[in-house]
Amino acid sequence: VGGDDIALSLLGPRQRTNAATAREVLLRLFDGRTDAFRKALDGFAQAEWPARFERMPEFGLIVDGAHNPEGAEALAGTLRETFPGRSFRFFFGAFSDKDTAAGLRVLRPFATEFVFLHPESTRASKSFEELRGELRSIDSSIPCRAAGLDDALAELSPEVPTVLCGSLRLCGDVLRRLRGRG
Numbered sequence: 001v002g003g004d005d006i007a008l009s010l011l012g013p014r015q016r017t018n019a020a021t022a023r024e025v026l027l028r029l030f031d032g033r034t035d036a037f038r039k040a041l042d043g044f045a046q047a048e049w050p051a052r053f054e055r056m057p058e059f060g061l062i063v064d065g066a067h068n069p070e071g072a073e074a075l076a077g078t079l080r081e082t083f084p085g086r087s088f089r090f091f092f093g094a095f096s097d098k099d100t101a102a103g104l105r106v107l108r109p110f111a112t113e114f115v116f117l118h119p120e121s122t123r124a125s126k127s128f129e130e131l132r133g134e135l136r137s138i139d140s141s142i143p144c145r146a147a148g149l150d151d152a153l154a155e156l157s158p159e160v161p162t163v164l165c166g167s168l169r170l171c172g173d174v175l176r177r178l179r180g181r182g
Contacts, residue, residue, distance in 0.1 A: 072097030093117035
């Protein structure tokens with residue numbers, strides 16, 4: 001990244017771009033290449049970002065808070081780079097103010113199935129019918145169904161690679177439920 005040998009704990013092209021931007025800020029902040037600058041760069045190897053391509057291999061799950069078209073593009077880029085040619089079941093739920101059609105369009109090439117979930121919140125979320133309609137307008141051949149969160153989590157298995165996305169709230173709920181179960 002920017003001529004420096006930087007180890008990144010976060011995967012994907014978007015994270016390399018973010019690291020390059022952060023490196024430039026740190027370079028100016030530390031006014032050159034000091035020990036503090038190097039220590040800051042070394043911190044990239046320990047960075048953690050819950051629900052950002054967070055892998056839970058014991059469940060066969062990747063949790064990514066992609067909840068807008070740009071997030072879906074970043075997720076797609078990381079899936080393409082990390083698992084070339086691989087397909088996934090998607091657990092997907094989103095709030096009603098999100099551009100889910102654009103996200104579904106971006107994720108569709110990676111999908112074997114979409115399982116639509118509802119984020120648990122007082123905010124309005126997209127219904128199964130809305131999401132199914134959006135998906136059908138993109139590709140009528142991809143299987144989709146609705147599921148409750150508990151039922152969906154009971155289906156998790158290392159043998160069925162699954163990506164959870166569409167809502168940071170939904171990702172947070174799943175991470176809280178799964179931590180300690182693996």
